[in-house]
Amino acid sequence: MSQQSARGRARVPSPGSRRLVNALAAIVVGIVVLVLWQIVGSRVSPIAMSYPTAVFKEALALIGDGSLGAAFLSSISSFVPAYLLAIVVGVPVGLVVGRYRLVEAGFGPYITAGYATPLVALIPLFIVWFGTGYTVKVAVVFTLTVFPILINTWRGVQAVPRTLIEVGESFGASQAEIMRKIIVPGTMPHIMTGLRLGVGRAVIGMVIAEFFTAVTGLGGIIINAGNSFDTARMFVPVIVVLLFGIILTWLVGLAERRLAPWHAAMSGGR
Amino acid sequence: MADGREAIKSTDRVDGTATPKVRFEGVSKEFASRQGAKTRTVRALDDVSLSIREGEVVTLTGMSGCGKTTLLRVLMGLESATSGTVYVNGTPIDGPGKDRAMVFQHAELFPWRSALANVEFGLELRGIRSAERHEIAGRYLRLVGLDESQHLRPYELSGGMRQRVGMARALAIEPDVLLMDEPFGALDAQTRETLQSELLRIHAGDNRTILFVTHDLDEAVLLADRVVMMAPNPGRIHAIVDVDLPRPRPDAVELRASAEFGRIRAHLWRLLQEANSGADASQGVGDRR
Ligand SMILES: Nc1ncnc2c1ncn2[C@@H]1O[C@H](COP(=O)(O)OP(=O)(O)O)[C@@H](O)[C@H]1O
Ligand SMILES: [Mg+2]
Numbered sequence A: 001m002s003q004q005s006a007r008g009r010a011r012v013p014s015p016g017s018r019r020l021v022n023a024l025a026a027i028v029v030g031i032v033v034l035v036l037w038q039i040v041g042s043r044v045s046p047i048a049m050s051y052p053t054a055v056f057k058e059a060l061a062l063i064g065d066g067s068l069g070a071a072f073l074s075s076i077s078s079f080v081p082a083y084l085l086a087i088v089v090g091v092p093v094g095l096v097v098g099r100y101r102l103v104e105a106g107f108g109p110y111i112t113a114g115y116a117t118p119l120v121a122l123i124p125l126f127i128v129w130f131g132t133g134y135t136v137k138v139a140v141v142f143t144l145t146v147f148p149i150l151i152n153t154w155r156g157v158q159a160v161p162r163t164l165i166e167v168g169e170s171f172g173a174s175q176a177e178i179m180r181k182i183i184v185p186g187t188m189p190h191i192m193t194g195l196r197l198g199v200g201r202a203v204i205g206m207v208i209a210e211f212f213t214a215v216t217g218l219g220g221i222i223i224n225a226g227n228s229f230d231t232a233r234m235f236v237p238v239i240v241v242l243l244f245g246i247i248l249t250w251l252v253g254l255a256e257r258r259l260a261p262w263h264a265a266m267s268g269g270r
Numbered sequence B: 001m002a003d004g005r006e007a008i009k010s011t012d013r014v015d016g017t018a019t020p021k022v023r024f025e026g027v028s029k030e031f032a033s034r035q036g037a038k039t040r041t042v043r044a045l046d047d048v049s050l051s052i053r054e055g056e057v058v059t060l061t062g063m064s065g066c067g068k069t070t071l072l073r074v075l076m077g078l079e080s081a082t083s084g085t086v087y088v089n090g091t092p093i094d095g096p097g098k099d100r101a102m103v104f105q106h107a108e109l110f111p112w113r114s115a116l117a118n119v120e121f122g123l124e125l126r127g128i129r130s131a132e133r134h135e136i137a138g139r140y141l142r143l144v145g146l147d148e149s150q151h152l153r154p155y156e157l158s159g160g161m162r163q164r165v166g167m168a169r170a171l172a173i174e175p176d177v178l179l180m181d182e183p184f185g186a187l188d189a190q191t192r193e194t195l196q197s198e199l200l201r202i203h204a205g206d207n208r209t210i211l212f213v214t215h216d217l218d219e220a221v222l223l224a225d226r227v228v229m230m231a232p233n234p235g236r237i238h239a240i241v242d243v244d245l246p247r248p249r250p251d252a253v254e255l256r257a258s259a260e261f262g263r264i265r266a267h268l269w270r271l272l273q274e275a276n277s278g279a280d281a282s283q284g285v286g287d288r289r
Helices: A002-009 A015-041 A052-064 A067-099 A101-116 A119-130 A134-159 A162-170 A175-212 A217-227 A231-259 A261-266 B002-007 B068-076 B115-125 B130-143 B159-172 B189-206 B217-223 B252-257 B259-281
Strands: B022-035 B038-052 B057-061 B083-088 B100-103 B177-181 B209-213 B226-231 B236-242
Touching: A015 A052, A052 A067, A052 A231, A067 A101, A067 A134, A067 A175, A067 A217, A067 A231, A101 A134, A119 A134, A119 A175, A134 A175, A162 A175, A162 B100, A175 A217, A175 A231, A175 B115, A217 A231, A231 A261, B022 B068, B038 B068, B038 B083, B038 B236, B057 B068, B057 B217, B068 B083, B068 B100, B068 B177, B068 B209, B100 B159, B115 B130, B115 B159, B130 B159, B159 B177, B159 B189, B189 B217, B189 B252, B217 B252, B217 B259, B226 B259, B236 B259, B252 B259
Parallel strands: B057 B209, B057 B226, B100 B177, B177 B209
Antiparallel strands: B022 B038, B022 B083, B226 B236
16 A cells, blocks of 8 residues: 555656646756846946846847847858768768777777867967967867777767667678678767757867957857857856857757657657 | 486487488587686587477576576677587578577667567667568567557566567567577566466477577476587587477467376476586586587
8 A cells, every 4th residue: 555655656757747837946946047147247346247137238239239249250260161071071981980890900999098088278380380370270170079989989989788789780781881881870870969969068069169260250259259258248248158058959959869860769858 | 207318318419311490419518718917718508419490499507606698698699609610501600690680688679679679679770661560560579468558668568568669679570599598587577477378489480590598497398409518618518308298289278287298397306406417527428429
């Protein structure tokens, strides 16, 4: 009898209502933080902190004169090609490194080192190579993004069960067919994880490149506003970058559920 | 009881002049296994010779580690023999071929493919057009009794259903020889018996040559024309037992209850114990080859 009541209590609510509760929780926390920020922020120096209503006013101004939109376009004009290039390079290289032992032995250590290196420290060198314009921004974002994508793809290839490859072999699949029909779909969940981690790194790369090379884009507004102690104005692009990262991560998650639906179902994930 | 052994002769002859479907000729397989710093050679197969007639079902049994899986993998072409030759249709094999297909112990379906798409896998590799592929794959899913689940993914299927898909995938390429490695070993008893009956029914329909590994002696007798008992260390054939039960075998329950079934099963049980006790002393008893 006690078992029965325990089971009753543990009953899982429907996914819809659970999602609603989760969203409400997030909204409540968000409102509390905003209110606290408003109360504390308006009591201290505007240089130190600013507060939501001031930030909102600045946002309207930046949107109104078109500078926020222009900065956003400028930022994604280097972000998007760099991120796509990181996929186009990272995924195939990861597949090859994961599949062929000798390639892995040759390149693996350097890829691991590249992932661990604080690549931001190389920006001065990048400026020497690529100047301070558009190219260097693409290069910085690409370099930061390609490693998580590459490494996750590489690890993903190795996580494909040997037995599935043997199924392919037993049906007479060629190396190319094994790659296309078994390795690639089998690695897809890991590739998507790499893309998700890549978003975070790419956003960081984008802003940092705008700080340290020609000052443009959202990062440019941040650094210019910061330099003139206009803290309220500085927060506007910070929030835009934040939202941009969140939305992209969500989109990748959406793509993941489409491209690797079996994975979420098998790992009991969400 | 003593006359049982005489009645059940060990035969490895091929009737008439027809080439056997499968012929193992002096097949040995050694693995190098690492134990700490040293490498040791494991002799998984020792001089195995065996011929299988067209349409024959041979079951391969024996205790764990006696080389059943290895023998199957050598025939599939997933492992190459250290010495000796395997012939299929009279031709020595060189790697996997479209004349053979394997049903794996744990089905090994592709999790990203639906049941139907899994069955289509081998057909895709043959370059069959998609419409025809669907048609063939659908037909084989029907044959194994799964046409209503064709759009489900493996994680949505029960263990028994997965094995059915695995069987359909192998059958769909219409191999000359079907290789099955304990395909029902992980299933519950009822599902196992259902699938055994399905396999008997399918075999009655297409008379395919089957080499079937099992550690379940009941299963070995029920399905087989001949049971090969293997002995471990090194893996070798200990005895071959003819199963002269009539085919088709539509009623497995009745068959299991028959005196002949019980007699063969008891004989196999003795052979199994003999094979394992004789393993270390390597003294052959009775009809050891
Ligand atoms: N890839 C391998 N590497 C090393 N030893 C192996 C390998 N595969 C099988 N063996 C050894 O060969 C012997 C036979 O194994 P196996 O064919 O799997 O037996 P069974 O299927 O009858 O249980 C065992 O001793 C096993 O440890
Ligand atoms: Mg085995």
